[in-house]
Amino acid sequence: xxxxxxxxxxLALAGCYTVDQARFSSFVTQTxxxxxxxxxALVRMRTEGFTCEGQEQAxxxxxxQMRMLPDACLERVDLVRGPGNSVRRVDVLxxxxxxx
Numbered sequence: 001x002x003x004x005x006x007x008x009x010x011l012a013l014a015g016c017y018t019v020d021q022a023r024f025s026s027f028v029t030q031t032x033x034x035x036x037x038x039x040x041a042l043v044r045m046r047t048e049g050f051t052c053e054g055q056e057q058a059x060x061x062x063x064x065q066m067r068m069l070p071d072a073c074l075e076r077v078d079l080v081r082g083p084g085n086s087v088r089r090v091d092v093l094x095x096x097x098x099x100x
Contacts, residue, residue, distance in 0.1 A: 073097040
């Protein structure tokens with residue numbers, strides 16, 4: 001019985017979200033890049049679970065991640081608009097976590 005309890009706990013912990021800014025930044029740079037058409041970037045971000053809202057200078061894309069503790073972490077990426085409806089710059093902001 002104890003083995004099953006430990007196995008269950010191990011599986012639960014394996015699925016937990018861990019804040020890793022470097023990994024998140026790498027993921028974003030593999031997903032979207034400057035020079036890309038804004039529409040293509042938005043499709044890619046939404047496919048990855050982000051909600052994107054347009055503003056005049058940039059499109060703000062956010063995704064919430066739940067952790068084991070009653071915490072939620074917000075991942076945010078700003079897609080700065082460029083000429084011809086392209087992405088001029090991709091800003092990966094620090095992950096912010098708060099107690100829910």
